[in-house]
Amino acid sequence: MKVNCDNCNEDFEIKAKTKMKRIEGENIEIAKFKCPECGEQYQSVLGNQKIKEMNNKVKSLIERGKDLTLTIDERDKIVKEIRGLRSKIRKEHNRIKELVG
Numbered sequence: 092m093k094v095n096c097d098n099c100n101e102d103f104e105i106k107a108k109t110k111m112k113r114i115e116g117e118n119i120e121i122a123k124f125k126c127p128e129c130g131e132q133y134q135s136v137l138g139n140q141k142i143k144e145m146n147n148k149v150k151s152l153i154e155r156g157k158d159l160t161l162t163i164d165e166r167d168k169i170v171k172e173i174r175g176l177r178s179k180i181r182k183e184h185n186r187i188k189e190l191v192g
C-alpha cells in the first residue's frame with residue numbers, strides 16, 4: 092500500500108511493523124511506519140480482538156450470502172447483519188483510535 096507523507100509530500104510504500112499495545116487493559120494492534128524521505132513517523136490503529144471477531148463474522152456472512160438457494164428475505168437479513176456489524180466495527184475503531192491518541 093502506498094501512502095503520501097503529510098510532511099514532505101513524498102509517496103512511499105508502507106513497510107509497517109505491527110505490534111500490540113496495552114492501553115487501559117485492552118490489547119490494541121498498531122502499525123508503525125516511517126517516511127523514508129524525511130523520517131516522519133506515523134502510526135495507524137489496526138484493531139483489537141473485538142474488531143477481529145466482528146471482521147470474521149462479516150467474512151462468514153459474506154460466504155453465507157453466496158449461497159444461491161437463499162430466499163430474498165434470507166439474503167436481506169444477511170445484508171442487514173453485515174451493515175450492522177460494519178457500523179459497529181467503525182465505532183469500535185474510532186473508540187480505540189481515541190484511546191491510542
Ligand SMILES: [Zn+2]
Pocket residue numbers: 096097098099100101126127128129130131
Ligand atoms: Zn516525508
